[in-house]
Amino acid sequence: MDDPTPKSRRWFRFSLRTMFVVVTVLAVFISFVVYNLNWIKERDEARLWLPKNGGSFSSQMTPAKSFPAPWSLRILSEHGERIVVLDRRVIKDELPAEALRMQRLFPEAKIKLFTFRGLKDYAFPDQKLDPWPSATQSSADAH
Numbered sequence: 001m002d003d004p005t006p007k008s009r010r011w012f013r014f015s016l017r018t019m020f021v022v023v024t025v026l027a028v029f030i031s032f033v034v035y036n037l038n039w040i041k042e043r044d045e046a047r048l049w050l051p052k053n054g055g056s057f058s059s060q061m062t063p064a065k066s067f068p069a070p071w072s073l074r075i076l077s078e079h080g081e082r083i084v085v086l087d088r089r090v091i092k093d094e095l096p097a098e099a100l101r102m103q104r105l106f107p108e109a110k111i112k113l114f115t116f117r118g119l120k121d122y123a124f125p126d127q128k129l130d131p132w133p134s135a136t137q138s139s140a141d142a143h
Helices: 016-052 095-105
Strands: 083-087 110-115 118-121
Touching (some): 016 095, 083 095, 095 110
Parallel strands (some): 083 110
Antiparallel strands (some): 110 118
């Protein structure tokens, strides 16, 4: 009944290579989540900053479900934007930098400028506008 020898515990064994693989996979997963959470935080800050500076988002007028965010943000339940409107009259000097920042934060959205003549697409210096105008644009606007 009384066993004088203590029972030896059997520990889980793994190789150093297995530990490196597990640590690497865990680090990649955590960095992916942290990067995308930071992106969501920056998008939320832009959503607060833009209306204070004369801009707006189209999701304020249309359901956001029809314009999905990038997949890496969707899995963290972030919604998308269709159009980001920048007011040229308010952010004159910072316009190129703010347009590039909005394009980086909202890659699913079209960047539009509000000018004295109405809305128009923002032409980034390194890329051309969409060569296929949408069906809602008239042929005069496309040329």
